Amino acid sequence: MKTILITAFQVVVILAAASAVAVAYNGVSDKGLKWSKNYFAKSAMPRPPVRPNAPSGEDEPAIPASGPEQSAGPISETPKKHLDHIFQVATYEDVAAAVNDPLYAEGLYVCVDARDDENFAAGRIPGAKQMFPYYADQHLPQILSQLQIAEKVIVYCTGGDCEDSIFACRELLEQSVPFEVIYLYEGGIKDWQGQGGQVETGE
């Protein structure tokens, strides 16, 4: 019985010590997590505005048809989504057109890279701004004012099943970047490079 009690005491001590160290380290680390933030919340995603002429009761997202007459930019057609999200989708051609548009150099079209430091430095769409959604507080202050007035914000991550770009879009929406200007490049950097897009490296 004594051995069991001693073992139980040791378990409690180790777990308590680990919790204390973890809380302290998480508090001082620049990579610390926010305890109560739902980093994966899709259900909590803000709803986009409802179409003014939508029948009552319908609350589907007002995703623009993104034809030339509705969207100031090269997003020609709404491609089919393969991830579960509410955002407009951009293809490689759309992104390439945006990057080559003079408005990109002016900062009115912006690419946002939703990957971590290592991947961002390894290769990104030229001129892309980093906004890793898990550390949005660290990246947003430098770019938020630009994004809030941008005419097109194209967000991407690795591609495939990567959802970080969706979380980044949600973060931008929460930071008052208009839904209408946010586009999700689902193909991500893999598609960009696979189709011959140039990349920029370094921090």
Next chain:
Amino acid sequence: MNDKPKSLIARMDATGIPLLLARLVIAFEFIRLGIAKVGDPVTFLKLMRQYQVLPEDPAIYMNALAVILPWVEILCGVALLLGIMVRGAGLISAGMLAAFTPLIITRGLELFREGAADTLCAVSFNCGCGGGDVFVCSKVAVNTGLFLLALLATFSRSRRFCLVQLWQREPTLEPVTG
């Protein structure tokens, strides 16, 4: 005086060598993997999510686990390395391995059914263990070995080569009174 003849296992245990080896192996693995997770909590959080064991909302459960679990691993590793609180550290280690290994198998089976590979053993994925992509079978084999070593650390009566001897004046063999 105990006249009862000791079994081979008890005599081996009394040398302290099996426990020392078990402690060193578990400590090395847990400290290495724990440090990898502590250095990148976001990746660990994302990888934990794939198991769908904890609810995403409220998020505090998953976030807390992602923050605390690596430190539990590290502290268990340090305790085993130093030879203090060996039973407790061994028990926690065994518990963690017993909890996570079935999850790795389950996730591996899911990926196998999705056509990730021709055989279950050929399925490779990042299990969130801290070492990057692993093959399911080899990871399960490693974890099973670690689990057995953790049990050894938990139930060994020897305290040879343990730091705890220095200040507790413990006998080399702990009396089993439980």
